[in-house]
Amino acid sequence: MALDHHDATNSVHSTTARGSEDATLSAAEMQEQLDQFTHIMQQKFLLGEDYEHLDYSKIDNDQTLDDHWQREANHDAEEKYFAED
Structure with a gap:
């Protein structure tokens, strides 16, 4: 529902x-x-x-958050790759 x-x-x-x-x-x-x-x-x-x-513009304009997200995504992809072996 x-x-x-x-x-x-x-x-x-x-x-x-x-x-x-x-x-x-x-x-x-x-x-x-x-x-x-x-x-x-x-x-x-x-x-x-x-x-x-909450000031969303501070979050939206904070490039360091994007960098963190990219590092996390890369780390997750690496873990997935090695887990498949």
Whole structure:
């Protein structure tokens, strides 16, 4: 079941409102709430919607991060090559 950002956010808000009626949640319900929250926050990050907390231009313009990524990719390729022997 795919939720778009607004559906997921509305679901969390309605659950929070209901939470004042139901004082406690089961462990499974708490985990579901945490999973929903984590998913929403990951989507906000990936979509750039948390720009007020993170300056994406610093990440996008940092060439050293690209260098690190390239070294990691090369290392992974070497490991894969030698693991095939």
